Amino acid sequence: MAQSPEQVVDQVAQLDAARKLVLGDAALYPQIVNGILPIVGANARLELRRWGAEFLAETFASPILATSQKQQLAPTVLNSIQETLLLPETDNAVLASLIQTCASMYPLIFRHTVNHPGDNKTWEMMSAVKQEILRKMDSFPCSVKICCIKFLQRVVQVQTPGLIADPRRPDQNETSLAVVPRNHALLSLPQLEAESSGLLDRLLDVLQEETCNPLIVNATLNCLAPLIRTRQSIANKIIQSIMDFFPTKHVHPPFTPTVRVGVKSMERTARALLFNVMKKNPGHPLMGKMQHYIERLMQSRLETAEDASRKRGPPAEPTDGLDQTKRARLDAVAPPPLKIPPLPAGPTSYDQLFTLTQDIGLSSFDVKQLPPDIVVKIAIPLLSQVNPALLTQAVDAIRNRYETITKEQNHKRQQLHQAATAAAADDDDDYEPDYEPEDIGDNGPGEAAAIAQEEAELEPDLVSLGPFVLPQPPPLSEEEASEVGRSAVSRVFGMIDAVDAASSSSSTQTKPQQLGFARLAGSTFDREAWVVLLTRLATRAPAGLEIDDKVKAGSAGVKRHSTISDSIRETLYRYILEDFRARLKIGITWLNEEWYNDRVRMKAANQERTDADDEPTVTLYYDTWVLRLLDGFLPYLDSKDIKILVRFLSEIPEVTIAIIQRVAGLARDPERITLTVQALMYLVMFRPPAREMCLNAMEDVYQTYEESRPAAGKVLAKWRPQALPAPAEQASTNDSSNPTQPAPSTEAQAST
Numbered sequence: 190m191a192q193s194p195e196q197v198v199d200q201v202a203q204l205d206a207a208r209k210l211v212l213g214d215a216a217l218y219p220q221i222v223n224g225i226l227p228i229v230g231a232n233a234r235l236e237l238r239r240w241g242a243e244f245l246a247e248t249f250a251s252p253i254l255a256t257s258q259k260q261q262l263a264p265t266v267l268n269s270i271q272e273t274l275l276l277p278e279t280d281n282a283v284l285a286s287l288i289q290t291c292a293s294m295y296p297l298i299f300r301h302t303v304n305h306p307g308d309n310k311t312w313e314m315m316s317a318v319k320q321e322i323l324r325k326m327d328s329f330p331c332s333v334k335i336c337c338i339k340f341l342q343r344v345v346q347v348q349t350p351g352l353i354a355d356p357r358r359p360d361q362n363e364t365s366l367a368v369v370p371r372n373h374a375l376l377s378l379p380q381l382e383a384e385s386s387g388l389l390d391r392l393l394d395v396l397q398e399e400t401c402n403p404l405i406v407n408a409t410l411n412c413l414a415p416l417i418r419t420r421q422s423i424a425n426k427i428i429q430s431i432m433d434f435f436p437t438k439h440v441h442p443p444f445t446p447t448v449r450v451g452v453k454s455m456e457r458t459a460r461a462l463l464f465n466v467m468k469k470n471p472g473h474p475l476m477g478k479m480q481h482y483i484e485r486l487m488q489s490r491l492e493t494a495e496d497a498s499r500k501r502g503p504p505a506e507p508t509d510g511l512d513q514t515k516r517a518r519l520d521a522v523a524p525p526p527l528k529i530p531p532l533p534a535g536p537t538s539y540d541q542l543f544t545l546t547q548d549i550g551l552s553s554f555d556v557k558q559l560p561p562d563i564v565v566k567i568a569i570p571l572l573s574q575v576n577p578a579l580l581t582q583a584v585d586a587i588r589n590r591y592e593t594i595t596k597e598q599n600h601k602r603q604q605l606h607q608a609a610t611a612a613a614a615d616d617d618d619d620y621e622p623d624y625e626p627e628d629i630g631d632n633g634p635g636e637a638a639a640i641a642q643e644e645a646e647l648e649p650d651l652v653s654l655g656p657f658v659l660p661q662p663p664p665l666s667e668e669e670a671s672e673v674g675r676s677a678v679s680r681v682f683g684m685i686d687a688v689d690a691a692s693s694s695s696s697t698q699t700k701p702q703q704l705g706f707a708r709l710a711g712s713t714f715d716r717e718a719w720v721v722l723l724t725r726l727a728t729r730a731p732a733g734l735e736i737d738d739k740v741k742a743g744s745a746g747v748k749r750h751s752t753i754s755d756s757i758r759e760t761l762y763r764y765i766l767e768d769f770r771a772r773l774k775i776g777i778t779w780l781n782e783e784w785y786n787d788r789v790r791m792k793a794a795n796q797e798r799t800d801a802d803d804e805p806t807v808t809l810y811y812d813t814w815v816l817r818l819l820d821g822f823l824p825y826l827d828s829k830d831i832k833i834l835v836r837f838l839s840e841i842p843e844v845t846i847a848i849i850q851r852v853a854g855l856a857r858d859p860e861r862i863t864l865t866v867q868a869l870m871y872l873v874m875f876r877p878p879a880r881e882m883c884l885n886a887m888e889d890v891y892q893t894y895e896e897s898r899p900a901a902g903k904v905l906a907k908w909r910p911q912a913l914p915a916p917a918e919q920a921s922t923n924d925s926s927n928p929t930q931p932a933p934s935t936e937a938q939a940s941t
Contacts (some may be wrong), residue, residue, distance in 0.1 A: 190448065197234055197236050198239065200228065200237060201236060201237070201240060203323030204225060204228070204229075204237075204240055204241075204244070207221050207224075207225065208221075208244060211248075211663045213733070214252050215251070215253045216257075216762050218248060218251075218254050218258060218262070219258060219261070219262060221268065222245075222248060222262055222265070223262075223265065225241060225244070226241075226265070227268050228241070229241020229242075229244075229269075229270065230269050230272065230273070231272040231273045231275075231276055235280060235283075235645050238280070238283050239280060239282050239283050239286075240272065242273070242282070242283045242286035242287050242290070243282070243286045245266060245270075245287075245290045246286040246287075246289040246290045246293070247284065248262070248290075248685050249262075249263070249266075249290055249293035249294055249297075249832050250289070250293050256297070259293075259294075259297050260297045260300060260301055263294045263297040263298055264298070264301065264308075264311045264314075265478070265678055266290070266294070267294065267298065267314050267315060267318065268314065269313065270287050270290060270291065270318060271314055271317060271321075273287060274287060274318060274321050274322070275321070279332060280571045281314065281330055281333055284329065284333045284336075285332055285333050285336045285450065286339050287336075287341075288333065288336040288337055288339075289324060289336050289339065291319075291322065291338045292319055292336070292340040292342075292343045292344075293576060294315075295315065295319075295340070295343050295344055295347060296343065296346075296347050296364040298311060298312065298315040299315075299347050299364055300364050300368075302367055302375055302376060303369055303370075303373070303376065306373055306374040306375055307374070308373075309375055312375050312376075319344065321568075322337060323388075325745065331404055334405060335404065335405065335408040338392065338395075338408045338409055338412050339408070339412055339551060341391065341392055341412075342392070342412035342413070342416065344385065344388055344413065344540060345385045345388050345389050345392070345416060345420075345423075346365070346415065346419065346420065347364055347365060347366075347385075348365075348366060348381045348382060348384060348385035348388075348800075349365060349366060349382070349385050349416075349420045349423060350365055350366045350367045350420075350422060351363045351364075351365030351366070351367050351368050351384075351419060351420060352419075352421075353368075360464075363419070366381060366382060369381075378808050381720070389416075389423060389426075389427075392407075392409055392412070392413070393426075393427065393430040395409045396409065396430055396431065396433070396434040397430075397433070397434070399439065399440065400439060400440075400441065401436075401439040403436075403450075403452070403454050403455050403457075406434075406436075406455050406458070407455060407458045409455060410455075410458045410459055410462055411462075413427050413431070413462070414462055414465065417466055417512075417755065418463075418466075418469065425474075428463075428466065428475055428479065429475075431459055431462065431463065432463075432475075432478060432479065433484075434459065434484040435485070435486070435489055436451075436452045436455040436456050436489075437452060437744060438457075440452055442502045450825060459486065460483055460486055463479045463482065463483060464483075466479065468481055469479075469875060481905045506516055526581045526582065527545065527579060527586065529545060529586045530544075530545070530546075532590060532594075537594055540552075542587065542590055542591065542594070543587060545583055545586060545587075549637050554727060558898075574576070578597065607744070613819065621803060641779075649662070666925065667693060671752075671753065673754035674756060675756050675760075677754075678723070678726075678756060678757050679760070680758055681719060681722065681723055682723075682760060682764060684719050699726050720779075721778065722774050723757060723761065724761070724778055724779045724782040725781075725782060726753075726754070726757055726785055727757035727761065728754070728782045728785075728786040728810070729777070729782070729786055738784075758810070758814060761775070761776075761779055762814065762817060762821070765779075765818065765821075766821045766822060769821070769822040769825070769833075770833055772832075773837060776837075777817055777836075777837065777840045777841060778813065779814075779840065780815050780818070780841050781840075781841070781842050783810045783811040783814060784811040784841075784842040784843055785813075785842070786810070787807075787809045787810060788809050790807050791807050791809075794807050808844070809841075811843070812847070815845075815848065816847055816848070816851070817899060819837075819848060819851050820851065823854075823855065825853075826855070826861065826864065827860070827861070827864075828860055828861055828863055830864070831863075831864055831867050831868065834852070834864065834868050835867070835868055835871050837866060838852070838871070838872055838876075839872075839876070841874065842871060844876060844878075844879040844882070846882055849869075849872075849879070849882045849883055849885075849886045851867070852865060852868055852869065852886070853865060853886040853887075853889060853890050856893070856894045856897055857894075859894075859896050862890075862894060862896050862897045862900065865890060865897070866887070866890070866897060866900040866901050866904065867900075869886055869887050869890075869904070870887075870904050873887070873904065873908055878913055880908075884905070884908055884909050884912075887901055887904055887905060887909075888905060888909065888912045893911075922932060
């Protein structure tokens with residue numbers, strides 16, 4: 190039933206009395222709020238809805254109402270707010286108050302959801318209200334949009350990690366993502382953080398629009414200040430966006446007093462914001478940039494004011510000579526105009542186009558008869574004494590001639606084309622089937638030849654140039670191509686050295702991201718990218734070509750020439766051995782690529798083989814180059830290089846018998862016995878496929894080198910005890926090795 194205006198006035202008076210009660214005693218807020226919600230709900234009259242929205246905004250922004258009581262009232266009020274926002278509400282006061290209430294309630298609802306994971310209804314309702322506000326934000330008027338900006342600021346502040354002041358009292362900490370457990374049932378940390386990042390970008394987009402509203406910009410800047418102060422993770426991004434904002438670039442003439450006041454207000458707000466940041470944090474890393482930005486703001490304001498008050502400037506001087514009205518005043522003498530002769534009738538050549546003199550002797554003189562050095566000596570002094578005004582007249586005359594010739598040629602081409610089209614149409618109309626094909630063939634080419642001859646006569650001799658094509662370069666020989674490939678490889682190695690020098694000189698402390706084995710070789714431009722590019726050029730690029738080369742070389746009886754891949758491999762080998770301790774990772778990457786390439790080519794060869802064919806020959810590079818690299822740096826290892834040797838043996842894709850034999854050969858040096866035993870023990874423990882080979886090598890070292898028995902015996906006692914001699918045999922061996930030591934007595938043996 191509709192209410193009369195008198196009843197509405199009485200209800201408003203009663204509601205004002207209730208407001209005075211809660212302002213006097215904050216304990217009455219829960220009772221009053223629960224009592225007025227049915228009266229000021231979505232179905233009430235506009236006056237009641239307006240009063241209710243304003244009262245709710247005051248309630249949740251009141252400092253005298255405890256936060257715990259606000260948190261209890263928030264779920265109850267949220268349902269009424271959602272119902273009102275779903276209506277086609279057009280009253281700005283109601284919308285602004287409701288959005289302010291949502292901005293105050295959002296941290297309370299968020300904290301309530303953190304503490305009550307089972308209450309999914311309240312969080313879903315808050316999410317629906319948030320999405321409704323974000324969806325309608327751009328269509329709201331300016332006064333309501335300012336409240337939406339405040340709501341966005343509170344959402345970003347809540348959904349961004351904050352500082353934990355006291356971990357022992359989580360209820361006293363600020364509401365942020367830091368108080369949300371990782372395994373929360375309703376709140377997903379990555380989703381909330383991504384949403385806050387998007388909303389922050391939406392806030393900062395106001396500073397990047399082509400035309401801006403000073404009220405919206407000032408509201409945004411004022412809302413960004415708390416985010417800079419409380420959220421260090423996004424503070425630098427916000428400050429950088431503010432420093433990219435210049436109010437004078439976002440306004441367009443005419444510069445009315447209203448526009449000037451708006452620009453001045455935006456400049457003062459931005460300047461005050463940055464002054465506050467510099468005052469609170471004097472050691473801020475962006476201190477210098479903020480000071481420079483403030484100076485630019487002041488300078489741009491001064492330039493705008495100066496341009497607005499500046500008088501109209503004088504007109505520019507004429508560019509084509511002196512103005513006739515200023516000759517007497519400037520006391521200047523204009524050059525005499527050139528007498529341009531008309532072009533002769535008929536086709537025009539280049540010499541006629543550029544000839545401006547009527548002297549027959551000069552126009553008929555052939556400059557080619559003079560030596561080039563004399564022409565240069567004559568032309569330079571003449572050009573230095575040429576009158577600029579006369580030169581401008583001559584250039585303009587030639588330009589006019591060229592444009593006239595071009596227009597005439599285009600006009601005649603159009604006429605000829607129209608005549609040919611009309612003649613073809615007449616021929617089609619007069620066509621009779623009794624005509625012979627020879628008559629048509631004779632008339633068609635003759636008419637076309639006449640048209641082509643007429644066009645050729647009308648065109649100038651040298652004006653139309655044909656297409657210019659560069660001649661093809663001579664083919665490279667095999668030796669030249671190999672030399673070019675080697676120089677390209679050397680340049681790539683130079684890029685690796687340059688990247689190493691740049692990375693060592695930089696002071697960054699961020700660790701590079703490891704992209705893995707399946708990375709793209711050109712995805713980055715760091716040292717690892719160039720290394721992967723080189724290794725894959727050496728292994729994958731020529732895959733499948735070596736067999737054809739060997740067949741051709743074998744059939745001709747000539748030794749196969751070295752390919753670009755062999756050159757890259759040899760250069761890589763020398764590059765790694767120059768500093769193998771620092772470049773061991775490059776060698777491991779290269780050997781992994783070689784092993785992978787060998788397996789792919791073997792698989793492809795097995796698939797192409799038929800039963801009648803012989804087994805194809807596939808050149809395997811991994812075994813060759815791993816032994817060469819190992820032989821290259823093993824002589825330089827000492828007892829302290831156990832990490833280098835173990836890393837190499839653990840990260841290469843395959844450990845063969847030849848590799849184990851070379852590692853075992855280190856035991857010939859008594860100082861490197863420990864190095865050998867530790868390397869073999871690591872392979873025994875962590876590379877099961879190579880365990881038997883390593884145990885055989887360990888047993889051989891134990892039997893061959895007496896100094897290795899204490900260390901190698903411990904390994905064999907655990908993994909292969911049968912390889913050790915019996916205790917009696919070992920004692921006799923010890924006795925034979927120490928003849929001067931007396932034998933133990935029977936009592937001692939019994940005690941043992």
